[in-house]
Amino acid sequence: MFVLVNLKTYPCDPLEVARAVRDVNDTTDARLAVAPQAAHLERVAETGVETWAQHVDPIDYGSNTGHTLAETVAESGAVGTLINHSEQRLKLADIDGSVRAAERADLETVVCANNPAQIGAAAALGPDAVAVEPPELIGTGTPVSQADPDVVEDAVAAAASVDDDVSVLCGAGISTGDDVVAAGDLGSEGVLLASGVAKADDPEAALEDLVEPL
Ligand code: G3P
Secondary structure, three states: OEEEEEOOOOOOOHHHHHHHHHHHHOOOOOEEEEEOOHHHHHHHHOOOOOEEEOOOOOOOOOOOOOOOOHHHHHHOOOOEEEEOOOOOOOOHHHHHHHHHHHHHOOOEEEEEEOOHHHHHHHHOOOOOEEEEOOHHHOOOOOOHHHHOHHHHHHHHHHHHHHOOOOEEEEEOOOOOHHHHHHHHHOOOOEEEEOHHHHOOOOHHHHHHHHHOOO
16 A cells, blocks of 8 residues: 655644654555655655655746746655645646656656546546545545545546556545555555644654554
8 A cells, every 4th residue: 555645734844754654664565655845855855755746837947936847846856746636726737737747757646636537537647646535524534435435436446447557546534544444445555644644743653553454
């Protein structure tokens, strides 16, 4: 299972969480990675943890003030990027452009979507993975795998009907090892989570609990 920890703009110490993700990764067969804010990418990557960006823009080098260029993200040490997170929604054409920009920079891609229909559309753009996250469950602590298992199974079917090579992750409210196991049982190859780790008093203990049953 792939466990991708999105730090959003939570006021956690990105280096503390990064070191915890790195250390717990070394104790498990699961693959763990962290997605800090863009300004923290380089320092986080220097810890040796697998580092992801939260977003890249559908742009190339040039006059794009305030944008995030995929090549710069890669130079900062990131190996992948989220695209179209529910908190950073893009138009379809821009999702396509961001996937292409990430590919150009050799970044792995996870395109987020709200529901199975959008997952099908996202999968058609050829990312490495898609992640289904019902927005109403984000940050609630109520796991999507429990509150809405159909949405995960339908997302897996929607992606497979478009492109078998696109993996499916799920997210929203995931915070325990049981949630991760349930996500896997529904056909998901990984989870995308944030508050369960970024807002935990002890991020390392939270991560240990997440991977314990894997
Ligand atoms: O990107 C992860 C996400 O939106 C889910 O957040 O806090 O419900 O784990 P959370």
